[in-house]
Amino acid sequence: MIGLVGGRPVSRELLDRRVRELRDGPLRAALPAPGSSEDRQMHRWMTQVILTEELCAAEAVALGLAPVEGRPLDRVAAVELGSINAAAYNGSPWVRAVYEHVTASVEVPSGWRPAPPPPAATRFLVRHRMFADSAAAGRATVRDLEPLGAIELGSLPSAIAGELRRQPYGELAGPVQDALGWHVATAEPAPAPRPEAPDLVGPARRRAFAQWLDRLRAEKLELVPGLEHPGDPRQPDNHHKH
Structure with missing residues (x-):
């Protein structure tokens, strides 16, 4: 045996x-x-x-x-x-x-559960367009703007980023001028990505x-x-x- x-x-x-x-x-x-x-x-x-x-x-x-x-x-x-x-x-x-x-x-086991991830930077769904003159920028609507995807406002030119921070979410910000031209944009908070928990x-x-x-x-x-x-x-x- x-x-x-x-x-x-x-x-x-x-x-x-x-x-x-x-x-x-x-x-x-x-x-x-x-x-x-x-x-x-x-x-x-x-x-x-x-x-x-x-x-x-x-x-x-x-x-x-x-x-x-x-x-x-x-x-x-x-x-x-x-x-x-x-x-x-x-x-x-x-x-x-x-x-x-x-x-x-x-x-x-409780000891296996991963620690919560550090808070991610706030990202916004931004639509933006730059115009050559104030008159054209003043006539712009949301439909005239181009989507930039989910980004941090700090990645935009400082003039329009500051204006977006002062406006209610979803409303047109601008026109504001800087050395590049006249900016118009909107921003709404992007949904936070849900991290996948390990199985x-x-x-x-x-x-x-x-x-x-x-x-x-x-x-x-x-x-x-x-x-x-x-x-x-x-x-x-x-x-x-x-």
């Missing part, structure tokens, strides 16, 4: 079959040489994946859950969940079922599920010598070569 799930032995055949499928598949050239330290680590990693699948399958049955089909995790989500958990999630509908059940009510629910759910799995493993999993967790510092293949 490769371990015990809630006291129930899990057959070694599950691991042997999974490894055979890998060695017969398209990634066989990238796999470590049989019998090497890296090969033993691969067996340990695969054992953890299988035991996680078996653990979640047992929990799903106990909870009366139905299997859940779904798309594989993207790279960021897989990193957040951890390689073993992500492989089990991608490979087992029972893991996905338990994931949905366990994380259904997870909320984003933190997914990361919060994945963290909660990983923590839940760690607790469940501690309660219900028993490993056998030689198939410890690949990151266990007590097993002889967990070392770095330089």
Whole structure:
């Protein structure tokens, strides 16, 4: 066997079959040489994946859950969940079922919420036109003006910017003259852009599920010598070569 799930032995055949499928598949050239330290680590990693699948399958049955089909995790989500958990999630509908059940009510921790952004400069929807003489400027209407989009009043010539600040929103300001000519304009406050809040629910759910799995493993999993967790510092293949 490769371990015990809630006291129930899990057959070694599950691991042997999974490894055979890998060695017969398209990634066989990238796999470590049989019998090497890296090969033993691969067996340990695969054992953890299988035991996680078996653990979640047992929990799903106990909870009366139905299997859940779904798309594989993207790279960021897989990193957040951890390689073993992500492989089990991608490979087992029972893991996905338990994931949905366990994380259904997870909320984003308050410490994760981003600080409010600094206040943005006030911008206005400005229409403006410059005329060569005061008579033409005096006859101008809103329809004669050209839209400049949402801008800060300080980006306009100071003469017309000052006049706009003194006029009620939407009313014609001017004509006012400067070295460039005669200005007429209107301004209305532009709607403040709504910053997009980052989607933190997914990361919060994945963290909660990983923590839940760690607790469940501690309660219900028993490993056998030689198939410890690949990151266990007590097993002889967990070392770095330089």
